[in-house]
Amino acid sequence: MASQKVQAMYDFSGEPGSAELSIVAGEILTVTRSDVGEGWWEGTNQNGETGLFPAAYVQAYEDQQDYWDDEWDEEWEGSPPPPVTPMAKDPLMIPTIPSQNDVKNSEESLPISESFSRKNFNRYSTIVKSVGEGYLLDEAKRFVPEPAKIRIIETEHGVMWNPIDEPYSCVVAQPKKESKLKGFKSFIAYQVTPSNTNIQVYRRYKHFDWLHERLKEKYTLIPVPPLPDKQMTGRYEEQFIEHRKNQLQAFVDCLIRHPVLSRSSVWNHFMNCTDDKKWKIGKRNAEKDEFIGDMNFHTIEAPERVINPCTLDQEVTTCARFVHNVDGAVKFLMDTAIDxxxxxxxxxxxxxxxxxxAFYAFGNAMHNDGAGTTSESLTNALRTIGDTYNDIGRMHEEQPKLDWEPLGDMLQIYKGMISSMPDVLNHHKKTQMKKKECEKLAFEQKMTPAQLESVSRRTDIVSYALLAEINHFYSDNSLEVSKSLKNFLQQQVEFYRKITEKLETALQSMD
Amino acid sequence: MASQKVQAMYDFSGEPGSAELSIVAGEILTVTRSDVGEGWWEGTNQNGETGLFPAAYVQAYEDQQDYWDDEWDEEWEGSPPPPVTPMAKDPLMIPTIPSQNDVKNSEESLPISESFSRKNFNRYSTIVKSVGEGYLLDEAKRFVPEPAKIRIIETEHGVMWNPIDEPYSCVVAQPKKESKLKGFKSFIAYQVTPSNTNIQVYRRYKHFDWLHERLKEKYTLIPVPPLPDKQMTGRYEEQFIEHRKNQLQAFVDCLIRHPVLSRSSVWNHFMNCTDDKKWKIGKRNAEKDEFIGDMNFHTIEAPERVINPCTLDQEVTTCARFVHNVDGAVKFLMDTAIDxxxxxxxxxxxxxxxxxxAFYAFGNAMHNDGAGTTSESLTNALRTIGDTYNDIGRMHEEQPKLDWEPLGDMLQIYKGMISSMPDVLNHHKKTQMKKKECEKLAFEQKMTPAQLESVSRRTDIVSYALLAEINHFYSDNSLEVSKSLKNFLQQQVEFYRKITEKLETALQSMD
Structure with a gap:
């Protein structure tokens, strides 16, 4: 660890006259102490200056060949990567001993740690360990780099994620078959191009899958859009690849519309990283992200107002009912779309x-009946009609990718998100229950009012996150469903218009 | 037989100074001799005058209750009536002893009769009896009432039946369920109204079936359009009755377009007779029609020109090939239409x-999601889309009776006629073979040149009838298929236009 090199991801201005070291994004530092605590590390820059900087502002820097090359390159398109234990949970990596700033609070904070981690550990372990032990009861201050901060605002339309200030798009295109190991292993690479950077990267399904895993892991209250299902057979068929491209596009579109997901560093890394070495470093950094799971709530800046429990309850109940109602209906419509x-x-x-x-064969049979010109024109008419229906048949084959398939893709994502919602609501509910436990502890004077207040505030932050997410979930899906329906109907109108035109042409040919 | 009463169907002016009796259509005569021969009967009119008149100009007159009432009224809708032996084949009814006019030819005609009916009877019996014994070798002159005459003309378009001079239409409408025997027996009566007389009659399926049998029996070289298939189950269902009405209409339309069938007395009787008693008389007259089967060729007036055997052979071969080719194709398209x-x-x-x-249920589920107005309009949009597709479903149910069903009905008739053609061609071929037999007889001097010439002329008349029929068959079916296809396409265009409009309306409702 003594010689570990890191690269600054963001600028950080150290407070003059303190032990803090100012760093500039991109510079390489050598970590001298990672056990400073509270998110601080000590390191030396290339000018030989040593000081403290927020560990979250840097990422591991590798200049040797990546040792897990083989693992990553293994052909598991469509199957998940081997489970990764986030290094953030590794006590060696995320030391939480009090920093200098927090020493003065240590008298207050110690009893909580004691009440949970020693005396009452067994009693609360189930709830406490399952949800947010690291957050609701974590009084330690965390350094949250500015870009990692998630803001929640209150508007006339309710609690919302701070909207995306610079919306961008991202195109998934040109899937191409590539191979390695002299053609022994082949895979499909999809070109991914965000409009804000215009950087083209190539990603495989397994990369998407990895990204998906990171996002799910990181945001416990955000129903991350699902990836298309794995399909092991026929996955190199043109039609399958084209469809998967569209499904990945829909996944990306859904990410991009989300105020939190679209700004997440792992997604930005996925979308913009062109360099192989940097890719691997970013990958490892994402996997040992400090702010995953409940720890992510540390990055949230929510309104100060205490949430009215009745309003919250009502919102949650409505959402639960909605999810329950919609679940079957979405599945029915999606199955219909697939069917x-x-x-x-x-x-x-x-x-x-x-x-x-049948028409064409009849036309052929009528040919040369001896009735001369009448039969000649009838034969032609019948053949034209035959061709027309044959064409209409082909149109039916081509049509679904314009109407039913995109609708099905939208619904598949919607369904995936809907099916995540019960977990989201449940997760939130457990936080509420823990708060109640704490209220009981406070009543029994096993917790100080200040501690309870801190827990309540953190519970509110979790609830704010839920409310913001429910709000986004409703409005984004409403808009998305509307958009999809419009496209569907437009395509259907166009389809039947074309059929009508074809038949009209056949009819006119009979005059 | 002595007291048999007949009613004159047509006027007949007896030659002054001869034994002939002038008769006026409608008057009642008492037959005194039906064994005069050569189509003549002797009878007495209501003024007491006695004389000879053509038997074909009168029909049986009944004033007592019809004794086969029960048989006729029996409920056998859809099944054929018990086979009727045409009385025309009854030697008691159609005596062929020479008339006064033919007595001078008796020396000539006797050897033929002898050569076939006595000496060579066994040798020729198969061909002779099966085809046209009564016609090709029948030298007796027949009185053909003017209205019963069938003319064949030669035009630039080939040999044709004399076209219909006053085309008319005939509407089959308003099928209604009727019952007799106090409701114990019920049947469907279809209203039949020809445009030329505007007389409304009601006919049941069994009447159509009876008509159909008479026409088939009478015209050996005309493929009589088929009736709709019998259907014993569900025959009172509204949908079935409506469809049968349309099928009977198509049958009637096809009859009416035929220059021979449309003028046939049995059809005119069927279409115009409103009186119960007259109906029964006409029915019996049709069943003992003198000019059925090959005897019908007596009624044909064909061009004098001797037919070129090569041209004839070519026409026949082309037709046979056409029938062979079209047969399967028509069946395929008809089965497709039914399917x-x-x-x-x-x-x-x-x-x-x-x-x-699926859309509607999704709309219902989206209702009250808590996202307020967005979801409200989305819910409405989804319900509108749901209703739209539901309506389009109903349109699919209603549509076939506008497009596929009429096309199928046309094809069913076409297929029936096509399948009669091999018999027609075969019948004609046998006539040709008999002519060859006669040529051989003439070569062996068992037949006089004059007799052979007479046989040749009659064979040509049969061939003229075939050529006229082939010509009609081609052109009528070509026109009919064209008309049907146009209707089909127009209805299809209209159908898809309506679907497009419905979807457009749904799309507009989303704005």
């Missing part, structure tokens, strides 16, 4: 083509 | 309604 997609491409197409064949 | 009709009314309808339900 219709298949039917258009299979039986419907075949039916129209069978009709086409 | 599409069923699918539109069943699975397609259900599919669209399932889609409708």
């Amino acid at each position: 219709q997609t298949k039917k258009h491409m299979g039986p419907y197409k075949k039916e129209f083509q069978k009709v086409g064949q | 599409q009709t069923k699918k539109h009314m069943g699975p397609y309808k259900k599919e669209f309604q399932k889609v409708g339900q």
Whole structure:
């Protein structure tokens, strides 16, 4: 650890006259102490200056060949990477001994630590350990780098994530088959291009899957949009790849619309990192992110106002009921979309083509009946009709990717998020229960009023996060469903208009 | 037989100074001799005058209750009537002893009769009896009432039946359920109204069936359009009755377009007779029609020109090939029409309604999500889309009777006629073979050149009839198929236009 090198991700201005070291994004530091505590590390910059800086502002810096190259390159497209134990949970990596600033509070904070970590550990362990032990009861101050801060605001439309100030788009395009190990292993790389940086990167399904895992791990109250299902067979078929591209695009679109996810460092790393070495470093940093799970609530800046428990309860109940109602309906419509997609491409197409064949065969048989010109024009008309229905059959095959498939993709994401909501609500509920436990402790004078107040504030921060997320969830999905429905109907209108036109042309050819 | 009463159907002016009796349509005569021969009967009119008149100009007159009332009224809707032996084949009814006019030819005609009916009877019996013994070798002159005459003309478009001079239409409408025997027996009566007389009659399926039998029996070289298939189950269901009405209409339309069928007395009787008693008389007259089967060729007036055997052979071969080619293709398209009709009314309808339900259920679930007005309008949009697809489902159920069903009905008739054609061609071929037999007989001097010439002329008349029929068959079916296809396409265009409009309306409701 003594010789560990790190790279500054952000600028940090150390307070003049203190032990703090100012750092500049990009510079390499050698870590001299990682056991300073409270998120501080000590290190030496390339000018030989030594001082303290926030550990969250730097990332590991590797200049040797990455030793887990093989693991990463293994062909597991579609299957999840081996579970990674976030290093943030490693006591060696995230030391929490009091910093200088907190020494004066140590008399107050010690009893809590004691009441939970010693005397009452067994009694509270189930709840405490499962949810937010590291947060609700964590009185230690954490340094949160500015870019990692998540703000919640109150507006006339309710509690909201601070909106995205500079919305951008990100295109998933040009899936291409690539191979390595002299063609022994092949995979599909999708081009990912965000509009704000215009950097083109290539990502495989497993990269998306890794990103997805990080986001789920990091944001316990945000239903992260699901990835398309794994599909091991036929995954190099053009149609499958094209569809997966669209599904990944829908996933990316959904991320980008989210005020928190779209600003998350792991996503930014995923979307912008072109350098192989930096990619690996960023990957490891994300995996040992300090602010994952409940610790992420440390990064939230919420309104000071104490949340009215009745209002909160009502919001949560409404949301739970909504999720319950919508769950089956979304599944029904999604299954219908999948079913219709298949039917258009299979039986419907075949039916129209069978009709086409019947007309065409009749036309062929009428040919040369001896009735001269009448039969000639009739033969032509019948063949034209045959061709028309054959074309309409082909149109049925082509159509779903314009209407049913995108609708199904939207619904698949919606369904995935809906199905995460019970966990989200449950997680929140457990926080509420823990708060109640603390109230009981305070009543029994096992917790000081100041400690309880601190727990209440933190519980409110969690609730603010939930409310902001519910709000986003409602409005984003409403808009997204509307948009999808409009596209669906537009495409359907266009489809039937084209069929009408085709038939009109066939009819006109009979005059 | 002595007291048999007949009613004159047509006027007949007896030659003054001869034994002939002038008769006026409608008057009642008492037959005194039906064994005069050569189509002549002797009878007495109500003024007491006695004389000879053509038997074909009168019909049986009944004033007592019809003794086969029960048989006729029996409930056998859809099944054929018990086979009727045409009385025309009864030697008692159609005596063919020479008339006064033919007595001078008796020396010539006797050897033929002898050569076939006595000496060579066994040798020729198979061909002779099966085809046209009564016609090709029948030298007796027949009185053909003017209205019963069928003319064949030659035009630049080939040999044709004399076209219909006053085309008319005939509407089959208002099927209604009626019952007799105090409701114990019930049946459907269809209103039949020809435009030329505007007389409304009511006919049951069994009447159509009876008519159909008479026409088939009478015209050996005309493929009589088929009736709709018998259907014993569900025959009182509204949908079935409506469809049968349309099928009977198509049958009637096809009859009416035919220059020979449309003028046939049995059809005119069917279409115009309103009186119960007259109906029964006409029915019996039709059943003992003198000019049925090959005897019908007596009624044909064909061009004098001798037919070129090569041209004839070519026409016949082309027709046979055409029939062979078209047969399967018509069946394929007809089966497709039936299949599409069923699918539109069943699975397609259900599919669209399932889609409708999925949207509607999603709309219901989105209701009251807590996202306020956004969700309210989304809910409405989803319900509108649901209703739209539900309506489109219903449209699929209603549609076939506008497009696939009429097309299928047309094809069913076409297919029936196509399938009669091999018999027609075969019948003609046998006539040709008989002519060859006669040529051989003439070569062996067992037949006089004059007799052979007479046989050749009659064979040509049969061939003229075939050529006229082939010509009608081609052109009528070409036109009919064209008309049907146009209607089909127009209805399809209209259908898809309506679907497009419905979807556009749903789309607009989202703004």
